[in-house]
Amino acid sequence: MKKEFMDYGAAPTATRKRGSRKLQATIHRIWPRGTLVRQHGMYPRMSTVLLFYSLSLPTCFLAPFVASQEIMTGVPDGESVTLDLLKKKMDEFAKERNWERFHSPRNLLLALVGEVGELSEIFQWKGEVPKGLPDWKEEEKVHLGEELSDVLLYLVRLSDMCGVDLGKAALRKVELNAIKYPVTLSKTSSDENNNAAHDSV
Secondary structure (H helix, E strand, O other), X not given: XXXXXXXXXXXXXXXXXXXXXHHHHHHHHHOOOOOOOOOOOOOOOOOEEEEEOOOOOOXXXXXXXXXXXXXXXXXOOOOOOOHHHXXXXXXXXHHHOOOHXXXXXXXXXXXXXXXXXXXXXXHOOOOOOOOOOOOOOHHHHHHHHHHHHHHHHHXXXXXXXXXXXXXXXXXXXXXXXXXXXXXXXXXXXXXXXXXXXXXXX
């Protein structure tokens, strides 16, 4: 039986990126969604993936690899994932692999920008898409979730390495935006734009 171990967490970035889409396509072709084994939700595409190319594996062999949401993430179904939990997971992930020396703010920022680029590629030629992505295939939504997760995880790690409480900073920013863009002015501006649009028709 031919098998291959792919540890994205240990692979150089260039190698990981080149093999990513081919690996994802193979996984989705071989196993239905939900049977992919990952390492507790850390770096969805960078985590350890065990991929079997043999389609004739008996069900009893695959059964132990079928993981629930709770087993894969450590969070029971229905419970929220907090920024503090993600920060803790990311810190543990880096320490276990002795990667802390690589996680400087600059390196993390550049990695974050790269992941935003990959996220942008998904939408590059699709034009405007409706809310909920009703026309997207399931594997496209899975891929989108992975890219969004990469961006979020790097952002959480970056804020941690910079000593910024991301949750509090975000709430403060929302409050500042509310002061900068008060409801009355925003509604007036919106009404004026709508009237201008109707007048131009």
